[in-house]
Amino acid sequence: MIELESLSISFGRGANRIDAVRGVSFAVAAGESFGLVGESGCGKSTILRAIAGLYRPSGGSIRLDGKPAGAARTKAQRRLAQMVFQDPYGSLNPTHTVDRILAEPLAIQGLGEVESRIPRALAEVGLGGEHRFRFPHQLSGGQRQRVAIARALIVEPRILLLDEPTSALDLSVQAEILNLLSRIRDSHGLTVLMVSHDLAVIAHMCSRIAVMFRGEIVETLAVEQLRRRAAGHAYTRSLLASSFETAIPAG
Amino acid sequence: MTARSGSRAWLLAEAPASRTQARLGRWFVGWLALCDNLLAMIGLAIVVALVVMAVAAPWIAPYSPYDQVLIDRLQYPSLAHWLGTDDLGRDILSRVLYGAQITLVIVALVSAIVLPIGLGIGAVAGYVGGWVDSALMRLTDIFLAFPRLIMALAFAAALGPGIENAVIAIALTAWPPYARLARAEALTIRKSDYIHAAKMQGASGLRIVWSHVVPLCISSVIVRLTLDMAGIILTAAGLGFLGMGAQPPTPEWGLLVADGREFILDQWWVATIPGLAIFVVSLGFNLLGDGLRDVFDPRGV
Numbered sequence: 266m267i268e269l270e271s272l273s274i275s276f277g278r279g280a281n282r283i284d285a286v287r288g289v290s291f292a293v294a295a296g297e298s299f300g301l302v303g304e305s306g307c308g309k310s311t312i313l314r315a316i317a318g319l320y321r322p323s324g325g326s327i328r329l330d331g332k333p334a335g336a337a338r339t340k341a342q343r344r345l346a347q348m349v350f351q352d353p354y355g356s357l358n359p360t361h362t363v364d365r366i367l368a369e370p371l372a373i374q375g376l377g378e379v380e381s382r383i384p385r386a387l388a389e390v391g392l393g394g395e396h397r398f399r400f401p402h403q404l405s406g407g408q409r410q411r412v413a414i415a416r417a418l419i420v421e422p423r424i425l426l427l428d429e430p431t432s433a434l435d436l437s438v439q440a441e442i443l444n445l446l447s448r449i450r451d452s453h454g455l456t457v458l459m460v461s462h463d464l465a466v467i468a469h470m471c472s473r474i475a476v477m478f479r480g481e482i483v484e485t486l487a488v489e490q491l492r493r494r495a496a497g498h499a500y501t502r503s504l505l506a507s508s509f510e511t512a513i514p515a516g
Numbered sequence: 517m518t519a520r521s522g523s524r525a526w527l528l529a530e531a532p533a534s535r536t537q538a539r540l541g542r543w544f545v546g547w548l549a550l551c552d553n554l555l556a557m558i559g560l561a562i563v564v565a566l567v568v569m570a571v572a573a574p575w576i577a578p579y580s581p582y583d584q585v586l587i588d589r590l591q592y593p594s595l596a597h598w599l600g601t602d603d604l605g606r607d608i609l610s611r612v613l614y615g616a617q618i619t620l621v622i623v624a625l626v627s628a629i630v631l632p633i634g635l636g637i638g639a640v641a642g643y644v645g646g647w648v649d650s651a652l653m654r655l656t657d658i659f660l661a662f663p664r665l666i667m668a669l670a671f672a673a674a675l676g677p678g679i680e681n682a683v684i685a686i687a688l689t690a691w692p693p694y695a696r697l698a699r700a701e702a703l704t705i706r707k708s709d710y711i712h713a714a715k716m717q718g719a720s721g722l723r724i725v726w727s728h729v730v731p732l733c734i735s736s737v738i739v740r741l742t743l744d745m746a747g748i749i750l751t752a753a754g755l756g757f758l759g760m761g762a763q764p765p766t767p768e769w770g771l772l773v774a775d776g777r778e779f780i781l782d783q784w785w786v787a788t789i790p791g792l793a794i795f796v797v798s799l800g801f802n803l804l805g806d807g808l809r810d811v812f813d814p815r816g817v
Contacts, residue, residue, distance in 0.1 A: 343718035395531035
């Protein structure tokens, strides 16, 4: 579903050039959940945004559903992959009601049945009709993130890109959102690509992970290997050691 | 429950039931915040008074603003002429009241021209960036490089004297700060995640500018415009005073001040009364603008 072939992304020119991503390749099968982990600045979010079509790759290629996907895309291509952002405060326009936030993607994509789709999308993320005409500032962080998830789902994408979707939330809310995301993935049969620095969150959602360091993938491993501490690369081991040792039950 | 508290509860509902209710509720919250600001309410009262004066001038003015009664010229304020008469025996109160119409028209027309131009250029420049931004901002810089009144004078002289041309001249000189302001706002929001989300949904640049960038710029632009009203009124009066704006016998306030200039020491009211009108209305717009800024500015909350 998602195929990256020696993808490179750089910003700036000349002496200011920064190679954020250097020759990254991986493939995510349809229905699979794949995680990208690494410390901040390692390029994992940049990859996600390139897949989303927000950054133009400087080398290599991205294929979504078997077709090349650059920065210029048709509406149908855009609809294929939707994203949930890290910060639920910055990802919703403060001047739009929830209703308008959800109605806009429908208008852009030319999808009808607005009056039935919006309540359905809200119900799916656990929000009621009473939230429909509120502004983001009248919602809690968890509720905002639910609205952001509903906005992503309302155009019925097949790929869900998650950029640290829980790291800005309280611990108790994190678990709720993670469970919601797992449930939605299973019921819609979504392909998920998740970025996080939190190994516990990744282990909860994903079956396979890639560990990134300074713009490159140093190791790809299954979650079972992660649980068995069977990491091959020294960086992965140090990441495991520095991560919450207690958060991922061994075994 | 009275109807008043019922509608209040409806407006302040935590969970509005319709788009209209949500929008009206939002306006109502802003209105309540404005009501808390005494100076802003004074400003609003002055602006409302200006509008009422302008609209009701034909009914409340005691005389025609154009009727000359030469034997009554330069009369001191009295019961017959509350604010005195000018050098042609015209009633100053009536002329000031009719002048409110002209001031209001100038202010409305300048706003109607400046707001879309400034907002459009600024929002597009800030959102699109790159060479579009550079080109539009250099154009803005060129207009900003000239002193405002001087450029308005030059335009008015080139276009010929008259209120319409004064409006065009003022608008041409007034839009650049709005473009700058809108661009600054657009720059801060172009990288935000909700813009990214809209892009990912396939929104066109035009849709993003119109539905995301412009609504977020518009509050600061309106605040700036309200604060600028005083400047616009003063520039219009200045043009009138210098003979480049409204022409006699139009009762434009700047022109009235110019008329009274010759008698400023002996018949002080002829120039002072319209000058006071300019001062009070400018003050009103400034107070209202300050209040609006406090309401709209999220940093102040």
